Amino acid sequence: MLKVVRIALVVTYLFLLVAWPVSLVAVNTFDGGPQALLDVLADPDIQAALRLTVVAAVAAVLINTVFGVGMSMLLVRHEFRGKRVLSALIDLPLSVSPIVVGLALVLVYGGRDGWFGPWLESAGFQIIFSTPGIVMATAFVALPLVIREVVPVLDEIGVEQEVAARSLGANGWQTFRRITLPGIKWAIVYGVVLSLARSLGEFGAVKVVSGNVLGETRTATLVVEEKYLNFAQQEAYAVAFLLAMVSVVCIVVVALIRPRHDGSEKKGARA
Amino acid sequence: MSIEIKGVTKRFGDFVALDDVNVSIPTGQLTALLGPSGGGKSTLLRVIAGLETADTGHIEIEGVDATRLSPQKRNVGFVFQHYAAFKHMTVAKNVAFGLEIRKRPKDEITDRVHELLQLVHLEQFAHRLPAQLSGGQRQRMALARALAVEPSVLLLDEPFGALDAKVRKELRDWLRRLHDEVHVTTVFVTHDQEEALEVSDEIVVINEGRVEQVGTPDQLYDEPANDFVMSFLGEVTALDGVAIRPHDIEVSTAPLQDRALEGTVARVLRIGFEVRLTVLTLDGEEVHVQLTRTYAHSLGVREGSTVWLTAAAGATTRPVPVAVPA
Numbered sequence: 001m002l003k004v005v006r007i008a009l010v011v012t013y014l015f016l017l018v019a020w021p022v023s024l025v026a027v028n029t030f031d032g033g034p035q036a037l038l039d040v041l042a043d044p045d046i047q048a049a050l051r052l053t054v055v056a057a058v059a060a061v062l063i064n065t066v067f068g069v070g071m072s073m074l075l076v077r078h079e080f081r082g083k084r085v086l087s088a089l090i091d092l093p094l095s096v097s098p099i100v101v102g103l104a105l106v107l108v109y110g111g112r113d114g115w116f117g118p119w120l121e122s123a124g125f126q127i128i129f130s131t132p133g134i135v136m137a138t139a140f141v142a143l144p145l146v147i148r149e150v151v152p153v154l155d156e157i158g159v160e161q162e163v164a165a166r167s168l169g170a171n172g173w174q175t176f177r178r179i180t181l182p183g184i185k186w187a188i189v190y191g192v193v194l195s196l197a198r199s200l201g202e203f204g205a206v207k208v209v210s211g212n213v214l215g216e217t218r219t220a221t222l223v224v225e226e227k228y229l230n231f232a233q234q235e236a237y238a239v240a241f242l243l244a245m246v247s248v249v250c251i252v253v254v255a256l257i258r259p260r261h262d263g264s265e266k267k268g269a270r271a
Numbered sequence: 272m273s274i275e276i277k278g279v280t281k282r283f284g285d286f287v288a289l290d291d292v293n294v295s296i297p298t299g300q301l302t303a304l305l306g307p308s309g310g311g312k313s314t315l316l317r318v319i320a321g322l323e324t325a326d327t328g329h330i331e332i333e334g335v336d337a338t339r340l341s342p343q344k345r346n347v348g349f350v351f352q353h354y355a356a357f358k359h360m361t362v363a364k365n366v367a368f369g370l371e372i373r374k375r376p377k378d379e380i381t382d383r384v385h386e387l388l389q390l391v392h393l394e395q396f397a398h399r400l401p402a403q404l405s406g407g408q409r410q411r412m413a414l415a416r417a418l419a420v421e422p423s424v425l426l427l428d429e430p431f432g433a434l435d436a437k438v439r440k441e442l443r444d445w446l447r448r449l450h451d452e453v454h455v456t457t458v459f460v461t462h463d464q465e466e467a468l469e470v471s472d473e474i475v476v477i478n479e480g481r482v483e484q485v486g487t488p489d490q491l492y493d494e495p496a497n498d499f500v501m502s503f504l505g506e507v508t509a510l511d512g513v514a515i516r517p518h519d520i521e522v523s524t525a526p527l528q529d530r531a532l533e534g535t536v537a538r539v540l541r542i543g544f545e546v547r548l549t550v551l552t553l554d555g556e557e558v559h560v561q562l563t564r565t566y567a568h569s570l571g572v573r574e575g576s577t578v579w580l581t582a583a584a585g586a587t588t589r590p591v592p593v594a595v596p597a
Contacts, residue, residue, distance in 0.1 A: 079529075092294050129506065157358075160353060161357055163342075164357070164416075167321075167347065167348070168348075168368055168417075169373060179357060183358070
């Protein structure tokens with residue numbers, strides 16, 4: 001009985017908070033048939049925005065994957081002073097409001113009166129109000145996701161297999177590629193998918209650093225806001241639907257390809 | 272001499288794991304590093320493999336100074352207590368690992384892997400994953416993997432420690448026979464004196480970071496260098512002021528010899544073929560005696576019987592009495 005009540009509670013909660021609102025986005029998108037979606041896809045400005053979102057998200061995910069795996073190795077496999085401080089710092093992007101992240105980046109890289117920006121600008125690199133700034137803001141907010149997936153798995157698989165590989169003659173890189181990487185593969189895939197979903201949907205930080213120039217630095221999430229504020233609800237819903245779909249597809253794909261029993265160590269452990 | 276260990280000291284913080292250890296390990300033999308947990312034997316093995324670096328001292332392997340060599344350059348095979356199987360690779364791939372790293376030709380690798388899997392009786396499991404093997408099979412796979420690279424020495428760290436008693440015993444016999452076939456210099460760590468006595472050609476007893484004695488199993492058992500070695504290799508009791516093994520005490524129901532000590536049987540404990548007596552002598556000394564079941568029967572000893580105890584001729588004794596194990 002208690003179990004039924006609990007399940008009902010969870011389902012109601014999820015329905016009211018997640019499923020119903022998100023499904024309404026889809027319902028509103030297809031209010032007048034698929035035409036709204038097709039119109040949106042045909043609009044060159046929106047095409048540019050979608051393209052920019054994909055480019056920024058992919059770039060941010062690539063950076064965070066390489067950096068995240070390296071960072072995870074550092075945190076799990078090495079002892080050094082300040083390790084706990086570093087570990088806590090990595091969670092910072094999750095707790096700080098993205099809009100603060102955006103402002104902080106402007107303070108450092110702003111072309112006119114940023115700390116570092118004017119020098120970069122004189123060297124020919126524009127960061128703020130340009131794609132690099134958008135990539136940086138996106139990478140910042142999604143930074144901990146790969147690390148938080150990989151660190152516990154690295155911890156769990158331990159160093160024994162790596163030490164065995166070293167004793168069999170493998171160098172550091174061979175050990176990483178042949179032993180460590182296959183062990184953390186699914187954690188990386190999961191972290192990448194989470195990062196991708198998070199990066200595609202980033203709004204606050206990007207809004208501050210992008211300058212929101214139509215067709216140039218306006219990303220898909222900014223398009224949604226713009227359209228919504230300008231009473232073009234149908235288009236806003238259509239773009240929002242696209243964004244939501246990509247995230248749903250990401251999660252579904254991972255759920256499908258992830259092996260059901262990874263680490264089936266207990267099976268057949270009979271001597 | 273295959274491995275020369277000279278003046279090796281290793282500290283972990285304040286803890287001295289190895290204290291000026293000097294040992295020579297002979298070529299082609301099966302040597303056991305025997306000692307209690309935390310005595311430094313695993314640390315010594317890891318120092319030989321290069322998995323730990325000694326604070327001071329030198330390691331020579333086959334005449335080459337290996338002190339500063341990284342583990343992958345020492346050409347040693349290492350077998351871990353918990354197998355360290357590569358979980359995502361098949362048994363065959365696990366065994367092939369070292370050869371693939373060394374970029375040997377494909378055909379050669381296939382042949383060698385096949386040969387090794389035959390040697391460890393796992394040829395029908397070549398395409399299984401380690402998770403589908405039993406503990407004993409996994410350890411044999413780990414052994415084949417270590418042997419694949421033709422190491423100059425094979426190091427095993429408590430190789431049977433994680434296995435149940437029966438499999439342990441089987442693998443022990445099997446390791447001995449395998450060694451007689453391949454003759455690679457082998458060093459294995461164990462805290463089990465029976466395992467060391469049964470399998471090895473030579474035993475190095477290590478305690479509190481120091482080498483207590485080096486010798487053949489018989490030498491160690493018959494002529495222990497000190498009380499520690501004597502009590503670690505087998506049970507010890509005290510009889511008439513000397514330390515002696517309980518099975519080296521002769522029991523009679525009549526005072527046949529002048530020097531026999533009279534006592535009363537306080538307790539009789541039967542374990543399989545063996546009967547353990549606790550005898551209280553007239554001086555109040557508590558003596559432990561081991562007899563076979565049949566002999567105890569023929570004597571007819573039971574609790575309360577009066578018996579006379581003498582040390583058997585040729586028994587290993589030490590003058591200083593040691594703490595009698597309960």
